[in-house]
Amino acid sequence: MSKIDFEHIREQIIKFREDRNWKQFHTIKDLLLGLNIELAELQELVLWKNQSEIEKVDKGKIEEELADIFIFLVYLSEHFDVDLLKAVDKKIDKNGRKYPVEKSFGNSRKYNELE
DSSP states (O other): OOOOOHHHHHHHHHHHHHHTTOGGGOOHHHHHHHHHHHHHHHHHTTTTOOHHHHTTSOHHHHHHHHHHHHHHHHHHHHHTTOOHHHHHHHHHHHHHHHSOHHHHTTOOOOGGGOO
């Protein structure tokens, strides 16, 4: 399977919306609500299931919900003119400083509780 370029996917997502004139419906409120709904649909796939049942959840359904979440994130980043990949890269760096390996390895404590 070939690696797909993020910018190509972002452009496809925006073009899909533009071709249907849907941007008019994509207020921040509705994008955030939509993102939350898609996240809830992903959560619903594992609701009331134990770990072994979760492992048997249809991967195709998980992929679809993750894709929907990703699409909403692209719409939101486009609205706020945020380079999503750069933002993630910056956040990883910031989290690396907050959670140094020597203090956080195998530890679930929040950064301000690490010793």
